[in-house]
Amino acid sequence: MSVAHPIGLKARTAVPPQEPAAVADERVLDRSIGDFIRQVRGLSEAQVEEILGHQRLHGIRFGEAAVALQLATRDDVLWALSQQFHYPYAPGDGASFNSELIAAVDPFHRQTESFRDIRSQLMLGALAPEQPRRALAVMSPNIGDGKSFFAANLAVVFSQLGARTLLIDADMRTPRQHALFGVPNDYGLSSILSGRSDTKAIHSLQDLPSLFVLPVGTLPPNPLELLQRPAFGLLVNELLGKFDHVIVDTPSSTHGADCRVLAAKCGVAMIIGRRGKSRMKALQGLVSEVTRGPAKFAGVVINDH
Structure with missing residues (x-):
């Protein structure tokens, strides 16, 4: 265009949105992301704990861990981030x-x-x-x-x-x-x-x-x-x-x-x-x-x- x-x-060139950098209370941020991903994927408590364990083991973000375990998709993570940072959109697979x-x-x-x-x-x-x-x-x-x-x-x-x-x-x-x-x-x-x-x-x-x-x-x-x-x-x-x-x-x-x-x-x-x-x-x-x-x-x- x-x-x-x-x-x-x-x-002007717009800056593409990125996953935010780590903040002081990252566990709270990740738990919030986890809540959103759990909502969209219908994850059980056991699956959430599995993701958190994988996150701690590899030192990665919650969303990355969920994708690595095939418990969420990249689109799920983007949607969760958008909800956390009040940036509404409708994921294409269910819109x-x-x-x-x-x-x-x-x-x-x-x-x-x-x-x-x-x-x-x-x-x-x-x-x-x-x-x-x-x-x-x-x-x-x-x-x-x-x-x-x-x-x-x-x-x-x-x-x-x-x-x-x-x-x-x-x-x-x-x-x-x-x-x-x-x-x-x-x-x-x-x-x-x-x-x-x-x-x-x-x-x-x-x-x-x-x-x-x-x-x-x-x-x-x-x-x-x-x-x-x-x-x-x-x-x-x-x-x-x-x-x-x-x-x-x-x-x-x-x-x-x-x-x-x-x-x-x-x-x-x-x-x-x-x-x-x-x-x-x-x-x-x-x-x-x-x-x-x-x-x-x-x-x-x-x-x-």
Whole structure:
């Protein structure tokens, strides 16, 4: 994944998360790790003692001992560490999420590092605390550019900071977020904007407690008209008062003006392209349209998804 920086942001390399160094009371740390591993693997007291004995004998960490004895996997250890250090994610072997949610199912993947890097740049730029509170509209020229993939994973990494993050699926043409996160789509954004739903529309996620998803709901026959009503702007302002970050997945620009309307009401826009698929002319055209509008332009991301 690569990033174009039309507003002068500098690229940064995120430091990959590592197993923490030994601390003064390592036995307490290891016991805590043991509790988590025991929880996920259903270990007996005898198995835990076996792991502790192997740990003492070889002078290694609890997780390493459990893996060496084949009583846990590397993924189990990573999950246990994430729980101990309040870094939520959903292990891929048992997750209810789609495998495209790489930041949720594999937080140590190189693509996840790219999402963290983009998150950092946004928090130092268009979404910096000193900036006015605004939502982020994620846009693309064409269907299949990876826009929904990008919006979903960006929302995950924002939520992993412990910040209450809301992902809104406003793509009333080809919605995907309900399928990616495995949430019901009976009620959603279209229900709220038409006055037919409220509390049932926003879904919390057990494995990612700081992330919430508002799916699109029933596809309306008049999506552009629905989004152009004052109700969407009022809803975004209300949600910005309840969540730390609001990210909006928009329709591709091939569907018409929907994405530009959404960008204007969100306040910040980022454009996604796909390497080997998105045409430069289409990207440049969308950039030109966004920069002429009221939304702050946060940049272009070219992804390999």
